[in-house]
Amino acid sequence: MTMGDRRPLASRDTRWAQATARRLATLSVTPNQISQTSMLAGALAGAAFWLGGESQGTMRLLLLLGAALGCQLRLLCNLFDGMVAVEGGKASAEGPFWNEFPDRIADIAIMVGIGYGIAMPALGWAAACFSVLTAYVRELGRANGAPSDFSGPMAKPHRMAVATGAALLSSVEFLWNGRNEILILGLALIAIGAAATTLRRGWQQVRWLKAKRS
Numbered sequence: 001m002t003m004g005d006r007r008p009l010a011s012r013d014t015r016w017a018q019a020t021a022r023r024l025a026t027l028s029v030t031p032n033q034i035s036q037t038s039m040l041a042g043a044l045a046g047a048a049f050w051l052g053g054e055s056q057g058t059m060r061l062l063l064l065l066g067a068a069l070g071c072q073l074r075l076l077c078n079l080f081d082g083m084v085a086v087e088g089g090k091a092s093a094e095g096p097f098w099n100e101f102p103d104r105i106a107d108i109a110i111m112v113g114i115g116y117g118i119a120m121p122a123l124g125w126a127a128a129c130f131s132v133l134t135a136y137v138r139e140l141g142r143a144n145g146a147p148s149d150f151s152g153p154m155a156k157p158h159r160m161a162v163a164t165g166a167a168l169l170s171s172v173e174f175l176w177n178g179r180n181e182i183l184i185l186g187l188a189l190i191a192i193g194a195a196a197t198t199l200r201r202g203w204q205q206v207r208w209l210k211a212k213r214s
Helices: 014-024 031-053 057-086 095-117 122-144 156-170 181-213
Strands: none
Touching: 014 057, 031 057, 031 095, 031 156, 057 095, 057 156, 095 122, 095 156, 095 181, 122 156, 122 181, 156 181
């Protein structure tokens, strides 16, 4: 991983993030282990979405809060694996694989988990496919020599923000006798937004390739 390949994140420059990364760098934990933890966080979030969408009362509240926590833990792992690798000087030869592979597993687990939880598995798989496609187009661009494209409207941080917000709001839907409407809306927004992001990144890549050749 190089500095030019990293997603621009304001949180990377905060004191708490830098202090945490420095602390992690002094421990035996590796960036690859942090990346692998993000995969586990995504899987747990997906399971919590699935079970929470089918539950009621206190159990639903706890499961959806757990799903929101899992989404945010996934993002924290994504933040610290790169910081420990680059700033902490602990990058490894296999780092590029672990930097990408767990993210795809986490995306699929979370989106599919929401889909099954709201009894709309097709929508969950659609959101998962488009989420993976956003990363595929970015990596395809890099393979073609283009700069990494982290543009939205539904890049990974945006997807996790929507999923987290939907989980928190849906956990208290009982206040207005709702039932998964917010999760349905959130998942639909992710699917549509990720599809739009894929198209946007693809178009920008084609333009870059044409400009490079001319």
